[in-house]
Amino acid sequence: xxxxPLPVSFMNQMADVLKVMGHGFRLRIVEFLDLHGPxxxxxxxxxxxxxxxxxxxxxxxxxxxxxxxxxxxxxxxxFTIATPAAATLLNCMRQRMSPDAKTPRKSR
Amino acid sequence: xxxxPLPVSFMNQMADVLKVMGHGFRLRIVEFLDLHGPxxxxxxxxxxxxxxxxxxxxxxxxxxxxxxxxxxxxxxxxFTIATPAAATLLNCMRQRMSPDAKTPRKSR
DNA sequence: ACCATATATCATAATGTCAGGATATGTCAA
DNA sequence: TTGACATATCCTGACATTATGATATATGGT
Numbered sequence: 001x002x003x004x005p006l007p008v009s010f011m012n013q014m015a016d017v018l019k020v021m022g023h024g025f026r027l028r029i030v031e032f033l034d035l036h037g038p039x040x041x042x043x044x045x046x047x048x049x050x051x052x053x054x055x056x057x058x059x060x061x062x063x064x065x066x067x068x069x070x071x072x073x074x075x076x077x078x079f080t081i082a083t084p085a086a087a088t089l090l091n092c093m094r095q096r097m098s099p100d101a102k103t104p105r106k107s108r
Numbered sequence: 109x110x111x112x113p114l115p116v117s118f119m120n121q122m123a124d125v126l127k128v129m130g131h132g133f134r135l136r137i138v139e140f141l142d143l144h145g146p147x148x149x150x151x152x153x154x155x156x157x158x159x160x161x162x163x164x165x166x167x168x169x170x171x172x173x174x175x176x177x178x179x180x181x182x183x184x185x186x187f188t189i190a191t192p193a194a195a196t197l198l199n200c201m202r203q204r205m206s207p208d209a210k211t212p213r214k215s216r
Numbered sequence: 217a218c219c220a221t222a223t224a225t226c227a228t229a230a231t232g233t234c235a236g237g238a239t240a241t242g243t244c245a246a
Numbered sequence: 247t248t249g250a251c252a253t254a255t256c257c258t259g260a261c262a263t264t265a266t267g268a269t270a271t272a273t274g275g276t
Contacts (some may be wrong), residue, residue, distance in 0.1 A: 006198075006205060012132040013228065014201050021236095024120040031119065035111055035139065043251060056254055063174025075243050075252050085204050090114075092196045093122050097114055100122055150222060155258095162265065164224055183222050183273050 014085075020065040021089065025050065026058050030067060033081045034090050040076035125193060128173040133158065134166045136174060142198050143188045148184035 006014075021027055028048055033039055045055050059079060063069045069082035081087055114122075129135055136156055141147060153163050155204045168188060169216035189195060 002130070005139060005143060006201060008132070008136070010205060011135050011202070014204075015130050015132040015135045017130075018126045018197075019136070020125050022121070022125075022127025024116070024123045027126070028116070028121050035113060040252085045252095047179055051236065052253075053237075053255080055238095057234095060163045061255080071255095072242090077253065083152060085138045085200060086201075088200045089126075092193060092200065093114060093118070094111070095196075097118060148222085159266070160223075161225080161267080161269095165264095167235065168224080178221095178273090182221095 002073065010050045017067060017083075018067050020061050020067060021031045021086065023058070025054075026048050026062055029055075029058060029062065029079075030081065030086050031090055033068065033079060038071075040073075040078050042076065044079070122193075123172055125175060125191070128169055129194065129197060131166070133162075134170055135186075137166060137170065138194050139198055140194050141176065141187060146179075146186045146188045148181075148186050150184065152187070154185060187214075200211065 009046075021030060025048070029044060031046060032044060040053065041059060044059075045052055048055070059068065059070070063070055064081075066082055066087050069080045071078050071080070113202050133156070135151060140155060149163065149167060152167075155161055156163070158161060165179070169178065171178055171187075171190075174190055175194050177188045179188070197212060
């Protein structure tokens with residue numbers, strides 16, 4: 001299976017996702033959801049710190065980019081990872097963090 | 109093997125990489141290098157279009173983030189992907205382009 | 217030296233992003 | 247209704263990013 005250029009429209013879409021995940025705080029939000037599963041916002045706030053308004057805005061950006069999903073349950077809004085791509089990215093990072101991160105690459 | 113939170117400093121580092129790749133044009137630069145291997149800038153310019161100065165600046169940002177590497181050979185400067193993480197990201201995207209990949213949905 | 221090619225840098229203006237604090241909305245219960 | 251809690255939105259100033267066009271630097275050939 002030969003590698004082929006991805007469609008430009010898809011690349012732009014993915015660029016938007018990467019851009020949104022390209023922020024330390026948002027990345028930690030996604031990681032938390034990946035580690036703990038669906039979580040209400042106030043738990044995220046307690047776990048990650050920061051101002052409530054800021055958290056809400058970051059969650060909003062992640063949601064608009066399709067990275068996470070929101071669902072209201074009573075007073076709370078529960079957030080979940082909405083795209084496997086996000087979890088995949090985190091797993092890539094975990095591989096790069098492992099002590100033997102020396103990976104033989106089949107390039108080209 | 110239990111998943112554990114990644115160090116915050118590492119997360120911030122990765123966020124910087126994601127942020128730099130989170131741009132359609134830069135993403136296409138990296139993809140081209142992944143598909144074709146080391147390439148001089150003027151070939152990238154011919155292949156991707158745009159203004160020369162803009163390309164140079166994007167290459168500079170990618171280089172400063174450690175995503176690509178530059179090497180002068182005579183008049184030309186050849187660029188190469190410098191971190192396997194970049195190629196890994198592209199492979200994630202290719203997987204998501206397969207026909208049965210779930211489409212991220214936006215609510216509201 | 218000059219010239220052409222290849223690449224980098226500068227300057228500017230428009231736009232986007234960020235953190236912070238204040239305020240608004242929604243939901244439930246008493 | 248009121249109050250308490252959970253979340254969203256608004257505002258503002260500081261800062262970053264972007265595209266564009268112009269100019270500068272580097273290299274090799276004549």
